[in-house]
Amino acid sequence: MGATKTEHFTDNQNAIATLAKALGHPARVAIIEYLMKVDTCICGDIVNELPLAQPTVSQHLKELKNAGLIEGSIEGNAICYCIDEKALTKLQNYFVNISDRLEKKKSNCC
Amino acid sequence: MGATKTEHFTDNQNAIATLAKALGHPARVAIIEYLMKVDTCICGDIVNELPLAQPTVSQHLKELKNAGLIEGSIEGNAICYCIDEKALTKLQNYFVNISDRLEKKKSNCC
DNA sequence: AATCTTTATCGTAATATTGCAATATAATTA
DNA sequence: TAATTATATTGCAATATTACGATAAAGATT
Numbered sequence: 001m002g003a004t005k006t007e008h009f010t011d012n013q014n015a016i017a018t019l020a021k022a023l024g025h026p027a028r029v030a031i032i033e034y035l036m037k038v039d040t041c042i043c044g045d046i047v048n049e050l051p052l053a054q055p056t057v058s059q060h061l062k063e064l065k066n067a068g069l070i071e072g073s074i075e076g077n078a079i080c081y082c083i084d085e086k087a088l089t090k091l092q093n094y095f096v097n098i099s100d101r102l103e104k105k106k107s108n109c110c
Numbered sequence: 111m112g113a114t115k116t117e118h119f120t121d122n123q124n125a126i127a128t129l130a131k132a133l134g135h136p137a138r139v140a141i142i143e144y145l146m147k148v149d150t151c152i153c154g155d156i157v158n159e160l161p162l163a164q165p166t167v168s169q170h171l172k173e174l175k176n177a178g179l180i181e182g183s184i185e186g187n188a189i190c191y192c193i194d195e196k197a198l199t200k201l202q203n204y205f206v207n208i209s210d211r212l213e214k215k216k217s218n219c220c
Numbered sequence: 221a222a223t224c225t226t227t228a229t230c231g232t233a234a235t236a237t238t239g240c241a242a243t244a245t246a247a248t249t250a
Numbered sequence: 251t252a253a254t255t256a257t258a259t260t261g262c263a264a265t266a267t268t269a270c271g272a273t274a275a276a277g278a279t280t
Contacts, residue, residue, distance in 0.1 A: 009136035021134030
């Protein structure tokens with residue numbers, strides 16, 4: 001035991017959980033926010049921006065990339081990371097949808 | 111090592127990460143969706159709905175409650191859980207805001 | 221009061237995450 | 251081509267998460 005039983009849940013539930021999990025660490029939220037802030041796409045400045053060692057940041061970037069939240073492209077020596085809008089749009093749609101449904105229901109809770 | 115360095119990040123980054131982390135497991139996404147689906151607030155039916163043992167579900171409920179995503183109130187013998195709209199609204203606002211900003215920027219990526 | 225029902229907690233095993241030093245890889249520059 | 255720069259990977263220690271059986275706690279029923 002100890003491993004998540006993904007096979008018992010729907011694809012969408014797993015997809016949302018994967019995206020949410022990727023944002024489930026403040027460093028990764030900070031990376032997304034930094035990529036939003038800097039107009040031009042930035043690479044290893046992220047390492048300077050964050051209070052974490054380079055390998056740690058590299059690992060967080062990898063997780064964001066695996067989840068589809070950011071993309072990286074080789075830029076000579078460096079790697080240029082940027083936000084993948086599709087994933088964030090998916091999250092946005094999901095929560096807008098939930099909030100809409102809650103709005104209509106108007107909490108008849110307990 | 112091994113513990114997240116929360117103190118180095120902003121309150122908002124930590125708050126978003128905490129909420130996202132709580133939704134970072136398909137069972138917890140499933141619980142939220144189930145609570146959305148059933149009109150009336152439901153308690154231990156969640157256990158029957160999920161493919162997990164009762165203590166495991168109880169633990170997931172606790173995490174959702176700690177994150178502020180659901181509320182529980184005693185209903186005689188049972189506990190009645192329901193969604194806490196505030197937390198989901200916060201997530202919704204966060205992602206709507208990000209998507210808006212991305213929209214304006216129109217990906218000049220890398 | 222004894223039993224049943226419902227939910228939470230404890231204890232524990234399996235697994236995953238976080239963080240970093242050391243090192244590898246790969247393009248760049250001197 | 252040797253040194254530099256930028257990033258990824260490896261290996262490992264500390265900690266956290268996931269899952270569940272056993273058990274506790276607390277109200278409901280008989």
